[in-house]
Amino acid sequence: MYGVPPMTRYSLAIDIGGTFTDAVLLASDGRTFVDKTLTTHNNLLEGFFRGVDLVTGRAGIAAADVDDVVVHATTVVTNALIERKGPPVAIILTEGFRDILYIREEHRYDMYDPQIEFAEPLIPADRTFTLKERIFADGTVGTPVDRDAVLGIIAECRAKGIVSVAICLLNSYRNGANEEAVRAIFEEEAPEIYVSLSSVIAPQMREYLRASTVAINAYTVPITRPYLTALIAELKERGFRQQPLIMLSNGGVIGAERASTMPVRMIESGPAAGALVACYFSRIFGIPDLISFDMGGTTAKACMVQGHEPLVTGTFEVDRRYRFKPGSGMPITVPSIDMIEIGAGGGSIASVNDLGLLKIGPESAGSMPGPVCYGRGGTDPCVTDADLVLGILNADRFLGGDMQLNLSGAEAAYDALGETLGLSREKAAWGVFEVVCEQMAAATRTHATERGIDYRGQPMLAFGGAGPVHACMVAELTESPKVIYPPLASVLSAFGTLVTPAQIDLVRSHVATLDTLDWCGVDTVLNAMIAEGATALGEAGIREEDFTYAFSAEMRYVGQQSEVRVHLENDPRKTRDARAIKDLFEAEYHRQYGLKLDGMNIEIVNWLVTASGRQPERDTGTVPTEGTRGTESRPVHIRGEAREVPVWQRHAITEGDRITGPVIIEERETTIFVLENWVVTRHDSGSLVAEKTGEN
Template sequence: MNGARRNLLAVDIGGSFTDVVLQASGRRFTAKALTTPHAPEEGVMAGIAEILAQASLGAGEVSLFILGTTLATNALIERKGARTALLATEGFRDVLEIGHENRYAQYDIAQDKPPPLVPRFLRFGVPERVNVRGEVLLPLDEDAVRALIPQLRSHNVESVAVAFLHSYANPAHEVRVRELLAAELPGVCVTLSSDVCPEVREYERTSTACANAYVQPVVAGYLGRLRERLAAAGLGCPFYLMTSGGAITTVESGAAEPIKLVESGPAGGAILAAQVAKQCGVHKALSFDMGGTTAKICFIDDYEPELSRTFEVGRMYRFMKGSGIPVRIPVIEMVEIGAGGGSIARVDAMGRVQVGPESAVSDPGPACFGRGGARATVTDADCLSGLLDAQRFASGKVRLRPAMGEEAIARDVGDALGVSAIEGATAIQEVVAENMANAARVHAAELGKTVEDYTMIAFGGAAPLHAAQLAAKLGIARVIVPVAASVGSALGFLWAPVAWQSLRSLHQRLDAFDGASVDRLLQQMEAQARDAVVRAAGGDVPLQRKRIAYMRYVGQGHEIAVELPEGSFAQDATGELRRRFEASYIALYGRVIPHLVVEAMSWSVTVGTLQDDLAAATMPQGAGPARAASHRQVFDTTVSQWVDAGVYDRASLEPGAAVAGPALVAEDQTTTVVPLAFVARVNSLGHLVVEREGEAA
């Protein structure tokens, strides 16, 4: 979308800050506003007003607006969604509590499971049955559905999820239920599992439908209010939303399926990292996004972020799979941990420093914000270490009070450990870096990747402060800090394509493959996806497609994604399908299993708009060492002492300029730390490349 319009506006609502980016007449403007959790639109409108004033641009001159929001995620985590009911096949209303009947913490006898979004008294069984081939075994009892309507009305139900057995194969019964409910309960939202998750696996499909229904009235109401505020301010331009899968979609689609927005902000960051990797010719990139509340890590190979179809919301144990609510949606694969600038530090009963996942967020914020926060945070540690400019932080919107941060660290960490405040700050920084490094190592192991082979791309308000420290722990030799790094996710929205993924389940064993049926299915899916993209893009535009089969060996419980060849499957294509499956299997697991039959469970077709070609970055020679604007004492954790660091203004650095550590490269909304024995250079596109001195090119 970046080249299609002249004045592009993007907003990412984070846990602590709302980031705003405007590209107008070839120039880029950025702004940060404190997030307003009670009414997110307030922070959005404040940020938009500020950035339009910066650019001397009228609201009516904005051509396109793209939003990424955490509203759906927050509603699920905080349990502040709508009063929701579930209609399930009779006898199956308890699938939400039964789940997989496994324990995510095998030896924890007191483990908690996330309570279902829909309580049992609002879950109802409906007589009907369809088999795995979509054949009707028991017709839908429409009178039973009508009999439930008075109960739904008496319980003041605001939203209904409908999840029948095998509706992915034949959605007719779910569609008819929606018609019946719409006639009698016109103000109630209805979510069909066959719409939001038309795949096998009853528990995940039901959970996804319930999650969508739970947040739909909240998100739709918020988007409606925001649209009114935008119109009142004069922004009548097209309005798009970022999805979890790294594409943009219409507000109407987002309001109908808000569950697909849960990771919209982090997805924008991964898109930015992929574009920067392509500009810099980095085939293996590790995206590191650290803001005020969380840190996100994503692997990007050959300029494509790792993708997944599953995600968990509201984990009872943040780092443990299986402890949250499963949703099955297209999502960029990443690990997210509670490690941000606002992450709260404490010393536990065993004398260990713990950081996060609890966060001070924007209100009251870290102690050094002077807004009522009293607990020590990562930002307080960075401030005490001399890494932050108290006058320039967040473009001067927040005047830091280092003494208040020092007091909080001394009380919460230093006194408990019997050390000084600065040693307590160092402990906080080391622990949060190790938490992030450990998450990256585990994620790499799960994906079969070697993290040392990757170049880190760091963005977000806090990432440039901690990137070199994290890279050293991971054995990564090079860090790239993009232009406008502090608002990286919002900037990524402007690079995202308009895209749509159509996904269906159709079981096919390769030893009994029905190519004609697969062709028909893929053609139907592509037509659906193309129609959605053309409508969203406002007319015929150049498009690209990608077709995937989710395959496994017969008897396995999980599939892997295999990109499909072009052409028809009506002729014998099983040999090529098996070859592609085995290549993907080897890349992930290092081996194949001979003589086992391969099967495909589901198929997807993604259609998206073509993106503009990117300029390639080079490293100019001859600019020589840059001159520091000033000097500041910073505490170097590698030598555990105060050192004199040059402070450089990033905006004044010319392409090719070199900055030797220890140094700070400052800009309005973040600071890049260049440690001792490292050197940072500015490439031709303005990206900052930080490398160990002996390895710098």
């Protein structure tokens, strides 16, 4: 009716991290309600719904009032892989390829270390089976599947208590008929066993990559399917109207039902949301290139945003075993936002190594027992303990006072660490602060340099529970002149899921040189991916008129090992322009390597389709301006010296203020620590911006 205001709609996001579970409730009128609770690793849903109750209680609404989306980012897949606590899983390979998970790709990630270690395969040799079958390289069936042989494998699986099976047969990326035949027999004879097909999960060439990816999917399906099924059921029981959407590693969200069948796409679920929201703020500020810096309780993540978009990679690794070196973990060939993640968070444990040097992480105290100051039984000094000992954190105001910190316990832990190092308590704590910042800065510098990006001079967006505490020093170490502290900084990854469109990235191998392209075959490959993408978007509740598709190709000069990803400007099914694709490849190749190889033939290895829904239109409201205006102060130990530092409440800072560091700015969920020679102002978006004004 005319004159009646529109009804308020509510959307909800829950991000489960290694230490904290973050909750964001966003109202369509701009009001935002946030909270944090410790992650409950034994039962993640307990912490999930504790977060739900906290924010709905703050808003004074019932579950049924959440009538927009419910989006979830979770570490359940990552935790399962790192902890290796999954159920018994088997893999079925082509006869003669039994040891593919052990042989890997015969690449040594460190040529000069004779004792390098690799992550142990998820599926051991005694649960590896082979079939006498064959798909030829051109996709024709040479030897079909023998039903009796599959029945024999099923019997062995039952005898070993197998609950999930990965199937990776030779050349199945060209034709998945034999894998489908094996699955059909399992569904008929052993429907209780989960089955993952490489031709569905990762239909790409390179046998080991495909086998590793489908093995990881099979390992985690028995965990994610019951978890997400229980989540869907409990949300419905509590009166929520919508089925949840799940954040994927590629930076898109998709329906929980589909996500439960492909958990391998959920590994970087939470970090991807943070990188996407960094792009959101890069557009708000009109800064096309910036560094996304996300530091939580367990890990720190850095992503390079270029042209308002995150870098994307077709492969990444989990469970790296040696100094986070590429090649030391388990590879996964699914599209993911390209970021570096290191074990440097608030819960990272400080220790002294065999050389008597200070070492931070990668071991973390997590949420249980947590840092010593949490008072939950932790005894090892952690980064958060150092922040408290230095005076950066206030023991009485952590989480707005809802979580009292144990200062005396943290001081005792740093007394012991300082005695080992021959330093005072405060100097040991500052040493931890400096070392963890240098570790994060070094990781950022390496990540950018390896991708040909000059990180110097690029602004930094700081978020996560511990990010605003350490970002200023990390920015100094990476020569960044500006640090942006957005609203909701502590729970920004959760907020990121609410400004992310439904999206799924699909890839298929279809190798051919540009001068021999079979466009009918290309049409078949692209149409199959478009159909799959449309189905996934429909399941996520996206209207067909909002579907969009983007096309890319991974290409190389004939004879090369690695490909270059090329974004195609038009739908190749319509243009069929091999010359235009060649020009795009050579331009991208020259951008990355500074040259092009005239006269060399070019081949396309993989075709990619990104199916997306419409960009959500959600925003946060104006942050109220009230609170303590710099009238407080407390001693903070900076660079070995105790200094009296003013303390502001974030909500009290207005757009006309210019606050010179060192300064501490508190808000309920995090603390901002700005060093000397930096000046803080407030942007009209509600973000605080620290800018470097001089040299130390």
